[in-house]
Amino acid sequence: VGPVAAARRVAAALLRQPGCGVRPVGVVADEREVRGGIDDESGLPVLTTAQDALRALVQNGVETVLVVGAATRVEKAVVLRGLAAYGCVLWELDADSPWYGPGGYREGAGQLAGFSRRLLWPRGGRRRGSAGKRALDVVLSGSLLVLAGPVLLVCAVVLRVMDGPGVVFRQERIGKDGRPFTMLKLRTHRPASAHEAATRWSVANEQDMSRFCHFLRRTSLDELLQLWNVFRGDMSLVGPRPERPYFVAKFSQAHPGYPARHRMRTGMTGLAQIHGLRGDTSIEDRCRYDNAYIDNWSLWQDVCILLRTAAQFVRPTGS
Incomplete structure (x- = not known):
């Protein structure tokens, strides 16, 4: 992040030294200096x-x-706050002066690829209570x-x-x-094609769906197989609901807060879901609830969400 000329020089140096431990994947620059691309x-x-x-950041798993x-810290304050909130480590580099620190050349001890560096924002590391x-x-x-x-x-x-194999x-x-993963559900609808399965938003009111399949969706019994995803570590019991790659790209363009939902493992239920945000509801509202959940996460909050989710099975609304 910085002036184009300096950012180019640092990026080129890092690309020439792959052993330094950092691989550049993009340059964040002022629109007045460059038009993107x-x-x-x-x-x-x-x-x-x-x-x-x-x-x-989301697409490349940037850390x-x-x-x-x-000066860039002031000019790009909004960008840097967003990146830091996602959990990235922020380092300030001096692109103009070589590093002559005590003890000679020591990778990670105040320099990177020969550039002097200073920690601006430490990564939060493993969130307290994540083991619990x-x-x-x-x-x-x-x-x-x-x-x-x-x-x-x-x-x-x-x-x-009723429906045959599969x-x-x-x-x-x-x-x-x-990171992508394969989510499991009981099949309640057979898409016409792989493209439809990947890009069609909802089939909740599909007319050719059998009464039993409607029952599974209304009671969320079709979601129970995701317990295996949770047990494997693909998902959590509580967290933002996972979405298909097509819609992640689409919603990330329309809603600036959407990529930040991926800071935490996705879940079977979440703060948005217990507030009625399921199925064809506002993505903007879901983003707000999901990011609020992550920002204020606690194990007790997870327990409360699970209890409220269990209570909703008494009066199911489906998805």
Whole structure:
């Protein structure tokens, strides 16, 4: 992040030294200096807005931000705050002076590829209590899988008899840090094509869906297989709902806060869902609730959300 000339020089130096531990994936520069696209000298994408920077961060799993020049910290304050909030480490680099620190050349001890560096924003690291969250996920999902096993078996047999083979629906979703995973559900609808499955928003009111499939969706029983995703570590019991790659790209362009939802492992239920934001509801509202959940996360909040989700099974609304 910084003036184009200085950012190019730092990026070129890092590309020449892959052993330094940092691989540049983009340059954030002022729109007055460059019009975006690909930088001719470094070959890296040039990002001119906070939205572009956050989208690139999610797509590339960025962990480190290098700020070239102290003045940039003021000019790009909005961008840097957004990147820091996502959990990146922010370093300020002096692109004009070589590093002559005590003890000679020591990678990571005040320099990077020969440039002097200073920590601006330390990465939060592992969120306090995250081990407890994962333990809760493993214990509850494992127990619920055992308890729900007979129910899932009955549902699978009924679907097999009524709809034929292929009772398990597998679909690519985007999880923590923008990493894709395969989410499991009981099949309640057969898409006409892979394109429809990837790009059609909702089939909740599909007319050719059987009454049993409508029942599964209304009671959310079709979602129970995601307990296996939780047990494996693809998802959490509580977190932002995962979405398909097509819609992640679409919503990230329309809603600046959408990429930040991927700071935490996605979940089967969440703060947005217990406030009625399921199915065809406002994406902007979901972003706000999901990011508020992450910013104020606690294990007690997870327990409360799970209890409220369980209560909603008494009066199911479906998805």
